[in-house]
Amino acid sequence: MKVALVGATGNAGSRILNELLDRGHKVTAIVRRPHRVPIHPSIVAIGTDGSEDALAAAIKGNDAVVSSVRFVDLAPEVLVAAVKKSGVKRYVVVGGAGSLLHPDGIEEARRPEFPEAFRANSLRGGDLLTLLRQTPELEWTFISPPRIFRPGERTGKFRYGKDHMLMTDDGMPTSISFEDFALGLANELENPQHARERFTIGY
Numbered sequence: 001m002k003v004a005l006v007g008a009t010g011n012a013g014s015r016i017l018n019e020l021l022d023r024g025h026k027v028t029a030i031v032r033r034p035h036r037v038p039i040h041p042s043i044v045a046i047g048t049d050g051s052e053d054a055l056a057a058a059i060k061g062n063d064a065v066v067s068s069v070r071f072v073d074l075a076p077e078v079l080v081a082a083v084k085k086s087g088v089k090r091y092v093v094v095g096g097a098g099s100l101l102h103p104d105g106i107e108e109a110r111r112p113e114f115p116e117a118f119r120a121n122s123l124r125g126g127d128l129l130t131l132l133r134q135t136p137e138l139e140w141t142f143i144s145p146p147r148i149f150r151p152g153e154r155t156g157k158f159r160y161g162k163d164h165m166l167m168t169d170d171g172m173p174t175s176i177s178f179e180d181f182a183l184g185l186a187n188e189l190e191n192p193q194h195a196r197e198r199f200t201i202g203y
Contacts, residue, residue, distance in 0.1 A: 003189070004028040004062040004088070006055065006069055006079070008045075009036045011151070012094050013068035015182035017043075023186060030058045050074050055082035064090035064189055071096070071124035076131050083138060091132075092189055094181075095142040097149065097173075098122025099129050100165040100200060108147065108165060108173075129198055141194045143185055145176050146202035152177025158184065158201045166202040174202035 003020055007013040008029035020027050021042055029037045029045045037045035048054040055078070059065050065088050067079055083091050098109030099122070108114060109122035132140045146166055158180050159166055166174045176184075184201045188194060 001025045001064065001190070002028070002062045004030055004059040004065040004086075006030045006059075006065065006067040006074070007094075008068070009033070010068055012145075012149070012178050012181060015178040016066060016068055016094075016185055019179075019182040019186045020189075023190070028058060028062055030055065050078070052078050052082045052085065055079070056085035059083060059086035059088050062086075062088055064088065064092065066092045066094070066185065066189065068094040070121050071128060072121045076124060076128035079128065080131050080135055080138070084135070089137075089139045090189075090192075091138050091140040092185060093128065093132070093140065093142045094185070095129060095144040095198060096122055096125035097144055097147050097165065097200075099126035099198075100144050100146070101163050102165055103167070132196075136196065139192070139195055141188055141192065141196075142198040143181075143188065143194075144198060144200040145181050146200060147173035148175030149181065150175065150177065152179060154179035154183055156180065156183055158203055161200045161202070163198060164200075166200060176202045 008017045026042045034045040034047040046058045100108050129142050
């Protein structure tokens, strides 16, 4: 499969890149600083200014596109418009935890204890999910990690959920490693089970 990966050098994006390469896929790594992309025979690195036209041109010709970027750095409306313009239908998003619901029905990013420094980005992630739900012409999937998202091991042992935050037995939000998240995303990319919906994974 030929996959365009927007944000291939970030914490999650670099793990997704490695997972895709290990599975034999060819990757177009779309980044602002292409010199940071590792040299590999199955990678084509493309630098972009983040504009709709530049993104669309870089994505065009691939079988699918994955975006793993901060939502305040690349606006949801630009991302969706670029994917539509590229002609690529399959779109998988690293969605963030901010739009996940707690048992009381309140979104993670709207809770009073949510760190203010991260609120704007998380709310923009929710905006992207809303926009995708209004874009039936794309075969999109929005994958939310839980609150704790950090480096770790690739275990392949995690749970699936939908729109609610996965919780531990003592009622606390769970976690997942970047490595296992990349594994779950690649599984969904290769064998779609959640077309036009959001899901979450965690321990």
